Amino acid sequence: MSASRPPLNKTSPKMTSTVRLPERLLLGPGPANIDPRVMATMQAPVIGHLDPAFMEILAEIADLLRYAFGTVNEMTMAISGTGFSGMDAALANVVEPDDTVIVGVSGFFGGKAAEAVTRLGARPVVVDGGFGSPVTTDAIAQALAAEPDARAVFLVAAETSVGLRQPLAEIGDLVRSAGALYIVDTVTLLGGATVGTDSNNIDVAYAGSQKCVGAIPGTAPITFGPRAAEIIARRSTPVPVWYLDALAIHRYWTNTPFYHHTCSSTLMAGLLEALRIIKAETIEARAARHDRNGQALVAGLEAMGLQIASDPANRLSMLTPVRIPEGINDAEVRAELLQSYGIEIGGGLGDWAGTAWRIGLMGHGSSTENVARVLAALEEALTARGYECQPGSTVAAARQISSD
Amino acid sequence: MSASRPPLNKTSPKMTSTVRLPERLLLGPGPANIDPRVMATMQAPVIGHLDPAFMEILAEIADLLRYAFGTVNEMTMAISGTGFSGMDAALANVVEPDDTVIVGVSGFFGGKAAEAVTRLGARPVVVDGGFGSPVTTDAIAQALAAEPDARAVFLVAAETSVGLRQPLAEIGDLVRSAGALYIVDTVTLLGGATVGTDSNNIDVAYAGSQKCVGAIPGTAPITFGPRAAEIIARRSTPVPVWYLDALAIHRYWTNTPFYHHTCSSTLMAGLLEALRIIKAETIEARAARHDRNGQALVAGLEAMGLQIASDPANRLSMLTPVRIPEGINDAEVRAELLQSYGIEIGGGLGDWAGTAWRIGLMGHGSSTENVARVLAALEEALTARGYECQPGSTVAAARQISSD
Structure with a gap:
C-alpha cells in the first residue's frame, strides 16, 4: 500500500445530501448570489x-x-x-x-x-x-x-x-x-x-x-x-x-x-x-457595471412612482433604499417576493425599519437581468395590492439606462 | 417573465474553477477529512x-x-x-x-x-x-x-x-x-x-x-x-x-x-x-469507533518501537502524540509524509514542539483504513532514515486491535 492511495472522497450512495435549501435570487443587502x-x-x-x-x-x-x-x-x-x-x-x-x-x-x-x-x-x-x-x-x-x-x-x-x-x-x-x-x-x-x-x-x-x-x-x-x-x-x-x-x-x-x-x-x-x-474583470469595469445597474434600478423604481430614499448627491449604486408606499404592508410584500418569485430584498434597518425596502445589486448579482426581474416582480406585487402604476413602464425605463 | 425564473447558477464554461488544491489525508490535530x-x-x-x-x-x-x-x-x-x-x-x-x-x-x-x-x-x-x-x-x-x-x-x-x-x-x-x-x-x-x-x-x-x-x-x-x-x-x-x-x-x-x-x-x-x-451513527457508536481506532494506532506505533507521549491513564483516542526518535528530523519526515504519501500529521505544539508528532483520527477520518495508511507510511519514512523496526509488524499489531 503506502504510496498508492485511493481517492479520499469516494462516490457512494452517501454522497446525496439530506439538507435542501431553496433557490433564491438574493437582491437584499447581502449575501448576494455568487459566480458558479x-x-x-x-x-x-x-x-x-x-x-x-x-x-x-x-x-x-x-x-x-x-x-x-x-x-x-x-x-x-x-x-x-x-x-x-x-x-x-x-x-x-x-x-x-x-x-x-x-x-x-x-x-x-x-x-x-x-x-x-x-x-x-x-x-x-x-x-x-x-x-x-x-x-x-x-x-x-x-x-x-x-x-x-x-x-x-x-x-x-x-x-x-x-x-x-x-x-x-x-x-x-x-x-x-x-x-x-x-x-x-x-x-x-x-x-x-x-x-x-x-x-x-x-x-x-x-x-x-x-x-x-x-x-x-x-x-x-x-x-x-x-x-x-x-x-x-x-x-x-x-x-x-x-x-x-x-x-x-x-x-x-x-x-x-x-x-x-x-x-x-x-x-x-x-x-x-x-x-x-x-x-480579470478589473475594478474599473466592475465599478461601471455596478453604477449602470444601480442607475437602471432607480429609473425603474421612479417610473413605478416610488420614492428613492437615498441622498441623490451621494447615492450608493449597490444598494437602493425605496420608501414603502402608504397602505402597503412591508412584511407581506417581502414574503410574497420570496415565496412566489424566489427574490429576497431587504427590509429597512434602524430608523427606517418598516418604512423602506433595500434592494441590492452586488457582485455577480449586479446584472441587467436581475434589475428587470426585481422590478417586474415588485410591480406585480404592488399592483395586486391596489398600488397604481403603468404596467411595463418600469422595466422599460430601466432598460433605457442599461442600453445607454 | 416574473414567476417563471431561470436557474440562477447556469452551467457554463465559467464553471471551471481556476484554484487547485491537493488531495490530502488529514491525520493531524484538525482539520480532518469530512464525509463527501x-x-x-x-x-x-x-x-x-x-x-x-x-x-x-x-x-x-x-x-x-x-x-x-x-x-x-x-x-x-x-x-x-x-x-x-x-x-x-x-x-x-x-x-x-x-x-x-x-x-x-x-x-x-x-x-x-x-x-x-x-x-x-x-x-x-x-x-x-x-x-x-x-x-x-x-x-x-x-x-x-x-x-x-x-x-x-x-x-x-x-x-x-x-x-x-x-x-x-x-x-x-x-x-x-x-x-x-x-x-x-x-x-x-x-x-x-x-x-x-x-x-x-x-x-x-x-x-x-x-x-x-x-x-x-x-x-x-x-x-x-x-x-x-x-x-x-x-x-x-x-x-x-x-x-x-x-x-x-x-x-x-x-x-x-x-x-x-x-x-x-x-x-x-x-x-x-x-x-x-x-x-444517525449515534454518539455512543462514534465514541466506540474513535476509541477502537485510537487504540489500534497506539498498538501499531508501539510495535514500531515508538514511544507514545500521552498519559496512558488519560489517553485521548482522537489524538495520539508520539515521541520523535533520536536522530530523526521532525520537519523532514512530516514534509515527506505530505509530499510523497499525501498524509498530513501534526507537529508538536508548545513544550513539545520539535520533539513529538501528533496523529489525529477524528470524525470521518477515524477509520481502520486510515490507521493502516499512516502506520505504513511512517514505517517506510522512518526505515528509509535508518530507524530500525520489523517490517510489517506495525500494521499487523494495529489490525489485531481492529479485529478484536
Whole structure:
C-alpha cells in the first residue's frame, strides 16, 4: 500500500445530501448570489491550515486584496469571520481603553461602530450626519479641533442601511493632518467600486466577502497601513480577544509554522476564486457595471412612482433604499417576493425599519437581468395590492439606462 | 417573465474553477477529512441569513448540538468562527474585568485560555497539571479554597497538544458546590465522545466544527447553561466585541427579524449535514469507533518501537502524540509524509514542539483504513532514515486491535 492511495472522497450512495435549501435570487443587502465558479471551487479537497499549498493561497489572496483595496499595505489579510468581525477587529486592534474615537454616523452601521468603541472601554465622539445624510468635512474638522487627542476617525464608506456613499478624500486629508488614524468601513464597496485606501489616506479598511467581493459570507478582508501597524505594535494593553488579534493573524498569514486558528481552505479557496474574477474583470469595469445597474434600478423604481430614499448627491449604486408606499404592508410584500418569485430584498434597518425596502445589486448579482426581474416582480406585487402604476413602464425605463 | 425564473447558477464554461488544491489525508490535530455528503451539501444554493428556510436550519442545528453536547440548554448555537472564537466567546461572555478565573493548564490550549482571561482584564489563577498531565481534583479544590470568589473554573476536556483526556465529573461537582461556573473546552471531544455537559455540571462548553463534528472549519458550537445565562444577563460591563456577544447571537438564532451578522447558509448547511450524520451513527457508536481506532494506532506505533507521549491513564483516542526518535528530523519526515504519501500529521505544539508528532483520527477520518495508511507510511519514512523496526509488524499489531 503506502504510496498508492485511493481517492479520499469516494462516490457512494452517501454522497446525496439530506439538507435542501431553496433557490433564491438574493437582491437584499447581502449575501448576494455568487459566480458558479466560486461555488465549484469550494468543492476542492479540504487541506490543513499549515499546508504549504495553503500558505501559497493566502499569499495570493493578500496580493489580490491589495489590488481590490487599492493599497500597498503589507498587513493585508482576511479574518475568519463575517464582515462584522472586520468592524470589531479594525477597532479592537487600534483602539485602547480610554481612547477617544470620532465616529461619523449616517445610519445603522455607524451607530454600531460607536457601540463597538464603547464596548472596548473607549469613548466615541459621535458626529451625526443624520440618518441618510453624509458626514461633512466641516463637522469632522470641528470634532478634530475639539478632540485634538483623538486616536482615530471612523467612517462608513457605504452605509447599506440608507444607500449612502460617504465622500472620503477630503476628510482623509484632514485626519492625516491631525495625526489621527482614519478607519473606514468598506463592507459594501470592496469589489464593486474603487476604494482608494492609499489615495484617500485610509489607515484601516475592512470589508465582507459576501457582497461585491463575490464569495460566501465568512471572511472579512482587512488592511492596516504602516501608521496603524505602528500604533498596534505600541499598544499598552493587549487586544481583548486573541481571535481578532491582527499581529497574530498577520504572523500566521506570512510565517508558515505559526498557529493562530484553523483557517478554512474551503472558505479561502472560494475567496481566492472570487478575487481572481475581480482582477480579470478589473475594478474599473466592475465599478461601471455596478453604477449602470444601480442607475437602471432607480429609473425603474421612479417610473413605478416610488420614492428613492437615498441622498441623490451621494447615492450608493449597490444598494437602493425605496420608501414603502402608504397602505402597503412591508412584511407581506417581502414574503410574497420570496415565496412566489424566489427574490429576497431587504427590509429597512434602524430608523427606517418598516418604512423602506433595500434592494441590492452586488457582485455577480449586479446584472441587467436581475434589475428587470426585481422590478417586474415588485410591480406585480404592488399592483395586486391596489398600488397604481403603468404596467411595463418600469422595466422599460430601466432598460433605457442599461442600453445607454 | 416574473414567476417563471431561470436557474440562477447556469452551467457554463465559467464553471471551471481556476484554484487547485491537493488531495490530502488529514491525520493531524484538525482539520480532518469530512464525509463527501457534507461537501455535497455545501453546494446548496446560498440563501439569506434572515430567510425563513434558514431559520429552520438554525433551529435544527441547535437541537442536534444539544444531542451532541448532552444538554438541554436553551442557549445552544454555533458561532461564525473557528474553534478559537469559541474559546474567546466562552470566556468573554461570562468573565468581566477584575474577575478571577481558575484555569487548569495541561498543555498549549489551557495556556491560551489563561492568556485569554488576561486579555479580558481579568485575573487567571493557573492550576498547572504539568504539560501532559491532567489537572487533579485536589488541586482545583485547593484553588477554590484559596479563591472563594472565583467567577469560574476553566478546563480543557481534550488537550490536543498532549493527547490528554481530562477527567471532568468530580471537578464538576466541586465547582458546582463552590458556586462558580464550570467552563470546558470540548473542541476535540464533540462528535467523537460523550461530552456530558449536563451530567458533568458544565455551565459553558464550546467546540470546533472541523474535528470530530465532521464539518469544515469555520463554525464553533457553543452552549451556555442557565447559571451562565444568568451571569451574562447581569453583567455590569458589555462583552468587549459585538461579534462574540452571546445574548445577541442567541437572539438572532431564535428570533427571526434580528440582525446580528451575515451568518453563512453554506457553512451552516454543512454543519447541519454533519450533525445529522452524528445523530444517525449515534454518539455512543462514534465514541466506540474513535476509541477502537485510537487504540489500534497506539498498538501499531508501539510495535514500531515508538514511544507514545500521552498519559496512558488519560489517553485521548482522537489524538495520539508520539515521541520523535533520536536522530530523526521532525520537519523532514512530516514534509515527506505530505509530499510523497499525501498524509498530513501534526507537529508538536508548545513544550513539545520539535520533539513529538501528533496523529489525529477524528470524525470521518477515524477509520481502520486510515490507521493502516499512516502506520505504513511512517514505517517506510522512518526505515528509509535508518530507524530500525520489523517490517510489517506495525500494521499487523494495529489490525489485531481492529479485529478484536
